[in-house]
Amino acid sequence: MEVLSLEVPHGRRGAGGGSRTGGASSSAKVAIGTFDGVHLGHRQVLDGCDTVLTFDPHPRQVLDPCHAPGLLGDRRQKLRKLGSLGIRRVAIVPFDQAWSRVSAEEFVEGVVVEQLGARAVSVGQGFRFGARGAGTTGTFDRCPELSTRIVPLVTRGSAGEPISSTRIRRLISEGDVESAGELLGSALALPAVVGDRGRLLISSEFARPAPGSYIGYVDSRPCRLRVCQDLSVAGAGTARTGSPVQVTFVKQASWAESRPAEL
Missing domain, CATH: 2.40.30 (Elongation Factor Tu (Ef-tu); domain 3)
Structure with missing residues (x-):
């Protein structure tokens, strides 16, 4: 499994954006998320994807460290689980203050499309991203190169509580x-x-x-x-x-x- 660290995009695609990594062509199926624990709900988002775009450290550890959630495993464990699920490439956003200022549009065009060569993305219901969490699943729809799959919450238990x-x-x-x-x-x-x-x-x-x-x-x-x-x-x-x-x-x-x- 290929593991790579992404660079902060500089400008929109065609205006100084980064080059595609790892020989990526416009054919990658990319699952995007933090995937802490790679639990059963995450696995529905990952199903059918060959590439994972994830964040390390967890964004909350940078943006709100006093309220950061306790992690369910470390990077090594996450990579091992992703590999066991057939993921061939993991692209890691080394999240810091510079990454926190990347707009949702820059993230889609400069990272997902330009650096990873995605033609399809898979995200969980309610996924937010980009500066100030302004990006939604609708942001992907505005990119004509992409098809977007939104995976509903997976529930388990008599109360129908989502797996999270x-x-x-x-x-x-x-x-x-x-x-x-x-x-x-x-x-x-x-x-x-x-x-x-x-x-x-x-x-x-x-x-x-x-x-x-x-x-x-x-x-x-x-x-x-x-x-x-x-x-x-x-x-x-x-x-x-x-x-x-x-x-x-x-x-x-x-x-x-x-x-x-x-x-």
Whole structure:
């Protein structure tokens, strides 16, 4: 899978716009979105596309860091999931203040069409983009080179609640990692670093489970996990302090399973 970083467009197409990347021709089918977690709803947007246009860091981390959502995975995990779905090219917007000033029209013409050579785009219902969020799905319709597919919200559950990253974060914050994993399409897995006394430290930029006991894995080792009040994780493992690990939360532990892990 090809992974590339995009440049801020300078002017409209035909007036100093960027060149197409990776040998792109006007045939790409491009899914556009943040795709945090690459959950089951996102996969409907991705269906039938060969290219993904996404953002890293999450735009809210730049524009409103105090209210940025907890992420459902890191870049490496996102790329791995996208590759497993058959995506052949991922174009990453390295979002910063300069990107935040790109108008919706410049984004469509200078990035989606000119740099990626798109002939079709797929976005979720209610998708907004461009400076001050002025771009809507209707903005794509004004570009004659593009056909646009708008994917309605995917619902799951008796209440008909949409699958969304917000819903999954809420489940994680409530400790219901099993339901969160069902909506993600795989168990919640977060990067961590081994701290003092073997505690596993997960950065606050990620959506971390509520304090409690869980069944899961540290790297590939099955173990009981105890999320402490400070949201550090106690779990079985022998990795050295400072070592990176991946912590996977499968389900909440029952009373019999919630005895303290051997540290």
